[in-house]
Structure formats: C-alpha cells, structure tokens
Amino acid sequence: MERKKTKIKQPTSDRVFDVVNWIILTFAMLVVLYPLVYILSCSFSAPRAVTAGRVWLYPVEFSTYGYETVLGFSNIWRGYGNSLLYMVVGTAIGVVTTVAAAYPLSRKELRGRKAFNVIFFFTMLFNGGIVPTYLLIQNLNIYDTMWAIVLPGSVSAWNIIVMRTFFEGNIPVDLYEAAELDGCGDFGILFRIVLPLSGAILAVISLFFAVWLWNSYYSALMYLASDDKYPLQIILRQILIMNDTSNKMFSDIDALVRKQGVKDVLKFVLIVVSSLPLLVAYPFVQKYFVKGVMVGSVKG
C-alpha cells in the first residue's frame, strides 16, 4: 500500500530528476577523487612504471621505494618539523588572540564596542601592503625568526567575527547576569562559563589557523632567509615547482634524482607525504569545519 502510494506520487519528471541528480553527484565525486587516487597510486608504483606512464588508476608494480627514499631526506623532515612548530605555536597564539578579542566584543557591557569592532573589521578592507609590512618585520627585529611567521596573521578579523557571533548566539545573557550576582568578574566568566561552553567553536578556530599555517608559504617567502628555518611548503615549492634540486641544501636529493631517474615518483610521494596530515585528520574534524563555515556565513 505504502509503496503504491509513493509510486503514484512520483511523476516521470521527478524520476528523471533523481537519475540526473545521481549522475551529477557521481560525476562530481569522480572528478575530485580521481586525481587524488591517481597521485596515491603513482606514489606507490615502481619508478620505471611511473616514468613510462603506465599508471592509470591503481599502483603498477607496487613499491614503497619512493617513500623509503623520501624518508632519508633530512631537509624534508626538517621542513616538516618547522611547519609543525609554526603550526602549533601560531595556532595557540591565534586562538588566544581571537578569544581575547571576540569575548569582550560579544559583551554588551563593553563601552565603545562599535569603535573596537570597526578597528578589527577595517583590517579586512585595507592593509599596509607588502613592503611596509616587510619593513616593519625588519624594524621589529623578527625577520628570519619564527615570530615573523606566527605573529602577523594572529589577528584575523574573520575568525573574530565567527567567534563573536558564536558567543552572542550561544551563551545566554542570563548566565552573565547570574555570574555577576555571584560576584564573578569578567575573567571568571570567561574561564568558568564562556570557554567551557565553547568547545566546538574553539575547535573550529584552531582548525582554521592550523590549516592556514600548515598550507601557506607566503610569509616564509617574505620573512625567512635561512634554509634551516624553511617550512615544508617552501621546500616543496623548490622541488616540485621550481624543479630545482641543485641548491646545496638538496645535495643528497640531487645526486639521487640524477642517478636513478626517480624524480617523477618522488614528486608524487612528496605530494602525498605533505598533504597527509591534513587529509587524514580531515574526516574527523569535518563536522567542526562545516559548523564554522555556517556560523561565519550567518553573519559575514
């Protein structure tokens, strides 16, 4: 009976729609998935299979040779370590700064709220530009240090807006009033009421900062000069895009690439190794990310 009913209700055009819909989504999924699978398969194939162009979908002559080789490159691991360090320190500073801005801005009791909001929001519309910022970094004596990477981006107006919107929408004003009556100061309210209720948004903002710090190479390109401080992305750029392994910091890689013709497979391995931390963590954090984008889109 039930089935018959739905069958009657489903006109032909709707059935066509469903078929089209399946086709669209399958297509979208394949278009995104295929390049990723292809890279993974190449990275696990024998170098000569990759160089001969015999890989299409799955690994040909399965081999972990590329991975074993990359394991031996000290520069890549140092870059990995640097990226990790910048990511952790930068995320910590960024999250503390974002909370410290968003919490007061979410409180109606703050006098001059509008002016403070404008101060942060304006940075989204206008900035000093590349050279003045570079000069500032030099004048502060933090050029070629970690601080040049982690400090300049720590105030992100967008993240502040997202977090402020969350505080305003999710923490009842009654709680503030009750806490005040109990003699709780604004510090106390922040640590004992607001933060314990804000796990989700703290996760979201940490993720925003972490992904951004791990993936960007801009500040490293501008503000770092020594090889041993370079994050992974700069090293990847030199090997993958500039195709330049002749620099003395890559002497071990260069010798190998010339000798055994494994360059092609190494590039695929590097792509996998460098993207792996985020892509592995991603399914677990996806719902927080989606939440963050939604909170932000409610009140851009």
Added chain:
Amino acid sequence: MAMGKTREKQVQRRRHGLWQDVLAHWQLYVILLLPLVLVAVFNYAPMYGIIIGFKDFSPKKGIMGSDWVGLKYFIQFFSSSKSLNIIGNTLILSLYSLVASIPVPIILAIALNEMNNRVFKKSVQMVTYAPYFISTVVIVSMLIQFTDSRLGIINKLTGLFGIPAVNYMGKAEWFRHLYVWSGVWQSAGYGAVIYMAALTGIPFELYEAAKIDGASKWRKIWSIDLPMILPTVSIMLILNLGQVMNIGFEKVYLMQNAANAQVSEVVSTYVYKIGLVKMNMSFSTAINLFNSVVNLVLVAAVNAISKRLSDTGLF
C-alpha cells in the same frame, strides 16, 4: 530579588557616566589589550609605512628621513605600458574566477540537498570538500604533473582520442583556464557548504505548499530553492567583488613562468617583484596603495548597490 538588582544596576548605569561603566568592567578592557596591541603593531603600523610611496625611500635614511617626491611613483606607474597590462590581467583573472566559481557550488549544494541516500550524500560531501585542505603549492604542482606533455594524465587521456599532446603550462592562452578551473575544483565543496546552510534554513511550509500544488522537483528548485538562497549568493558576490583587485598572490606566483608572463602578471606579484626582489620599495608601495584604494572603493560601492537593490549588505 534578582530582577530588582538588575534594574537597580541599569538605573545606576544611566546615572553614572562612562568611567563607572569602564571601571565596573575593567577586566574586559584588559582582555582586549592583547589583540589591540597585535592589531596596532601588525595591521596598523604598516599603514604608516605607506608614506614611503610618496618618498624616495632609502633604508639608510629610514621612513622619516627619506625625501618626499610626491606623486612621482604613481605617475611612473601609469605612464608605463606595463600598468594597463597588469591591471587588465588582474581584472580578467578575478572576474573570470568569480563568474566560474558561483554556479558550481550552487548546483552541488542543490544536488546534495535533494539526495535521499544519506550514505552517498555524506560521501560526496566529504570527498568534494577534501581538496580545500590541500596547499596551494601542492595544487599547483598537481597541475604541473597532470598537464605534463609527456606523462600528464590529461594528455594521456586526450591521447586516447587521438588528440595531440599539449604543454598546457607552457601556453599563455591556457593559464587563465587552468588557474580558474583548478580553483573551482578545489573550492566547490567548500562553497557548497555555505549554500547548503542557506538551503536548510528554508521554511518547511514552502515545500508543503508546493507539494499540494503538485509542483515537480525541478519546479521546487526553480521557484523555492534558488530565490531563497539569493541573499547568500549576493553576499558571496559582494565579498568576492570587493576582492577583485586582490587576487591571491600565492597561486598566481607559483603558476608563473616565462611563457605565460604576458597574461599572468597581476598587481600583487608585480608589487612583490618590484619591492622585494628588485628592492625598489617606494615604487612598489605606491602601486600597492593604488590597488588597496581601488579595492576599498569597490567594496563600498558594491555594498551600497547591494543594499539598495536587495537590502543585504555587509556593513
């Protein structure tokens, strides 16, 4: 009791002035101090450095000590043949990007929204969102790998149909398409999330009414979904139009090579090369300032227009 106290407080607030309010909540201002210091140092202090765009900056003399030259560098930029080329490249690349990146996420969001199979829906969403987490360096090196004329998967696939191999990265006419469509590939899933949020906010009664009227699914999308997500679309449009002159440095810079220089040089990459590679800092700052001002005017204009037309604005 509680009510009484709150009211008492409100009365007090009205009676006493600003300072009583500030004193009562001094801790809020202490907390705000850290971000204020950081924003002052890293966002506002560089704005002061903009004056070197009007000076002949030399590191020895410093920002204050350098000599004023007025609009010399602005005139130099606009009288050079390069300026038109660069501004044109910037506009074409970002407008193309803007137009191409609007429909795909919307189609994806609507398709996901209409999908009844939850497992499939979740998988598609997860897969299409994933490229968002891949770094620009990796995206561009993927482009280089895939378009390689000997080994690239694109040439291997088109080769199956007898199409001769093309060195896409080495052809100026392909630069914009590669830039824009790799961007769509990377961010469509992310963009779809925003539109899906808007779609879930549509009141259920609308669909009920449509059902009673016997509307087909196509009709529901056309007459309910699309009009209801229009405000979100216009907000995204404002956000992106305001960034038209601000096209990202990272990806363009990575994709540049000798073959595509004529179409790939945009304002941000030019500013970087002039300022920090050729070390002509004043010239670079002047171009940068011109660009920032144009951007600011654009944001304000688009925002005003949107407010008048649809009542949705950013500020």
